[in-house]
Amino acid sequence: QITLKESGPTLVKPTQTLTLTCTFSGFSLSTSEVGVGWFRQPPGKALEWLALIYWNDDKRYSPSLKMRLTITKDTSKNQVVLVMTNMDPVDTATYYCAHSNTIFAEFDPWGQGALVTVSS
Amino acid sequence: QSVLTQPPSASGTPGQRVTISCSGSSSNIGTNTVNWYQQLPGTAPKLLIYSNNQRPSGVPDRFSGSKSGTSASLAIGGLQSEDEADYYCAAWDDSLMEVFGGGTKLTVL
Numbered sequence: 001q002i003t004l005k006e007s008g009p010t011l012v013k014p015t016q017t018l019t020l021t022c023t024f025s026g027f028s029l030s031t032s033e034v035g036v037g038w039f040r041q042p043p044g045k046a047l048e049w050l051a052l053i054y055w056n057d058d059k060r061y062s063p064s065l066k067m068r069l070t071i072t073k074d075t076s077k078n079q080v081v082l083v084m085t086n087m088d089p090v091d092t093a094t095y096y097c098a099h100s101n102t103i104f105a106e107f108d109p110w111g112q113g114a115l116v117t118v119s120s
Numbered sequence: 121q122s123v124l125t126q127p128p129s130a131s132g133t134p135g136q137r138v139t140i141s142c143s144g145s146s147s148n149i150g151t152n153t154v155n156w157y158q159q160l161p162g163t164a165p166k167l168l169i170y171s172n173n174q175r176p177s178g179v180p181d182r183f184s185g186s187k188s189g190t191s192a193s194l195a196i197g198g199l200q201s202e203d204e205a206d207y208y209c210a211a212w213d214d215s216l217m218e219v220f221g222g223g224t225k226l227t228v229l
Contacts, residue, residue: 037218046122047157047165047208049218060216096164104212106155108167108176 002026004036004097004111011117012087018116022080022097029055029075035100036080037107038071040093050095053080054103089118123148123219124209131227132199140224142192142209148219152212154192156185159206159223168207169194196226204228 008020020038027034037052051071052060061069070083080097094115098107125143132138142154156169167176169185172192182197192211196203209221 046222047159047210047220049210049220052218062217063215098165104152106167106170106210107218108170110164110166113164 002099002109004099004109006095006097006111006114008095008114008116010115011119013120014088014118016087018082018084018087018091020082020084020095020097020114020116022082022111024078024080024097024099024111027099027101029053029073029078029080031055033102035103036073037098037100038080038082039096039098039107039110040091041096041113042090042093045093048093050084051082052100087118092116092118122222123213124211124221126207126209126221126224128222129225129227131229132196133229134199134201136199137195137197138199138226139196140194140207140209140226142194142221144190144192144211144219146190147215148190148211148213149187149192150190151214154185154187155210156183156194157208157210159208161205165208199228201228 004024035054038050053071068085073080094113096113098110100107153171157165158168159165172187173185184195206223208223213219
């Protein structure tokens with residue numbers, strides 16, 4: 001059974017850097033074609049894809065946020081970390097990570113999500 | 121503004137069949153497969169349909185997906201109260217990013 005769980009601060013101040021960790025079990029990020037993606041969903045709004053990292057360390061970023069995002073993996077710890085710089089109140093959202101078993105494929109399952117509020 | 125276009129709302133009575141549309145372009149739906157996610161209130165998204173029309177294990181066959189050209193559709197037959205949720209379509213874009221629809225809120229009357 002594959003599970004993922006997001007962790008990180010619930011509150012960050014404007015201009016600060018957000019670091020979120022996705023800890024997973026039931027699969028290995030060293031297995032061919034496996035990937036982990038990050039998404040977010042502002043309160044009452046739609047889902048937005050942020051970034052994706054594959055087993056071979058190939059990384060993809062949302063073009064609109066690319067300059068602010070960094071995604072890394074620690075295969076030995078079964079973790080994927082997303083760093084987002086220069087946080088703004090508009091970045092207030094629930095952040096999700098999710099598993100993908102094939103390149104450019106669907107995401108399944110998803111973590112429970114972590115609400116991050118950006119406020120001074 | 122979402123890249124894929126969905127109606128913001130849909131509704132039906134128990135037992136009815138409801139269809140939700142998703143419109144894209146040649147760079148996403150036109151060349152890549154479509155996935156659908158169901159998000160029940162207060163919960164994380166769940167994969168409902170993948171590769172245009174495939175159901176993951178455990179998803180009832182009341183849910184079906186289709187794709188034609190640059191559009192896709194999700195159909196829910198025999199509507200049930202527990203189907204009340206937000207539904208999102210998604211696809212990879214040739215610009216190498218995952219794009220989503222704005223979501224459709226389904227109400228069971």
